[in-house]
Amino acid sequence: MKRPARLSPARIGLYAFLLGAAAFFLLPLYVMLITSVKPMEEIRLGHLFALPRSVTLEPWATAWQAACTGLQCDGIRGGFWNSVAIVLPSTVLSILMGAINGYALSFWKPRIGQWFFTVLLLGAFVPYQVLMFPLVRAFATVSLYGTLPGIVLIHTIFGMPVMTLLFRNYYASVPGELFKAARIDGGGFWRIFFQLMLPMSVPIIVVAVIMQVTNIWNDFILGLVFAGREHLPMTVQLNNIINTTTGERLYNVNMAATLLTSLVPLVIYLVSGRWFVRGIAAGAVKG
């Protein structure tokens, strides 16, 4: 018997398609990257796809520390640190809330649990925009509007439905006898959660971290409305930089600023892509 040829026509077609698809999705990134390292004189020539003749990192430096947003010209770095200050507590809090909710719903089965869960999921389908005005009013009443705790709370609330669903489904795959054994051993609500369930949840926590960090980092409208002038996230700053023009449009600086803004989610995906798949699949695997 002959071993089947490695490169059959179907195989070649498949690879051609995959390469084509990859090129299609990589093209914008390519254009952004080369534009961000070209000096303006070269950009003015209008050769969009041409490789740069002289590479300069000047636009990146400008984007980071000198680009103008409105009247201030401090670059995008302020927004970067604002985003970090928003993303870190929001991610931790929303995941913790989701995990506690999912744990309580799966194992303690409170009487109103099903009802609560339904309301929570319905909440996930209500468009942000509908809630915006009432939330602004409510937050203003308790002096949280336009503050860092305010925007963190907003992200925690909006993250709760999906996080709860994620953890509830994960805990549904954990055998109920495990929980019963811990009950007999004398574990209470919090001890079973922190010492037994949370350590078992690492795969799904990784998934949750990726989802929340990317979502919150990429958020624009909530940050714009609720964060207040002092804490505008990087996405809002990016928009301001690109829309602030004095004379000519600095395409290279704009591209560099955009790339800087998307760097965090990009790194998250590159570093944790493997974990992400493993975590999503973890529900199906028995311990």
Place this chain on the structure above:
Amino acid sequence: MGPVSILQGLDLEVHPGEFLVLLGPSGCGKSTLLHSIAGLLDVTGGRIEIGGHDVTWADPKDRSIGMVFQSYALYPTMNVERNLSFGLRINGTPKAEIDKRVQRAAQMLQLTELLKRKPAQLSGGQRQRVAIGRALVRQAEVFLFDEPLSNLDAKLRTELRRELKQLHKALGSTMIYVTHDQVEALTLASRIAVMKDGRIQQIDTPAEIYNRPANMFVAGFLGAPGMNFVEGRLQGGRFVSEALSADVSRYLFEQAPQDGQPVVLGIRPEHIALDAADGEAHGRGTVSLVEPMGAHWVTWLDLQGRPLAVQSVSNTEALLDRQVAFRIDAARVSLFDAESQRRL
């Protein structure tokens, strides 16, 4: 979903130091009963007492129980040692005492070498030993077992069954054990409670349950194959039916039967012999199937369309498709009322 009544009018007393087995088919309520005793299910009525204390509404941890589950339910992120000591660490037992108890349990269950391993690195038998050890270190008054051997393969099951019996002998603690496996019930129990539809059908020693079943359900549930039933009637101290008739005048009736009363005769396969001489035969049948079981043979007779299982120590394969006469041990039959299915 409305409330479903699972256990009704159930009264059960477990003696100190006894090994009580709750035996029954799936859905008979035996696990529900065990989980109610453990406090993992709220009861809607009635009382539960352990060691003279009313624990009906007590938290599981305050009932002085240890429980072993079918799926082992080991904490996957903790090693064996921490699995064993989890409960003790929660209730604040001094560290020296924890170490002592863990070492002792590990020794009894041959787990000393495995203390640093995670559950995933253990075999099924080892995992179940750890689960038993977890109940052991709690020094509970009552051990509850919820089908602990059902997930193991046949060989391991036999081994662990023996170890469990030895453990009970060594500890002398009260144990309540749920199973649907009659062999486990017969080998382990001091007493068996046979359950069906949330009711205890009979509670007695294994020998009594096996030899003098209280009704046809119990009779048919125990034994492999189960007890043979033949419908007939009583006439002048004899059991009479088309296929089989026998003298039952020495049968110990619980109440005097009426002459001509329709009854069902129950006879275990091992109490039927195929070597009957013509004069003493109780009936005849055609050999339709022979199942070799290793140590013995099960011969299936066709009694005018009804199967009758006969167990013998000799090979009966040569008799296949032949008509044979059989003899029953009339002293060991059970008679049941045809209507109520209760033992007469």
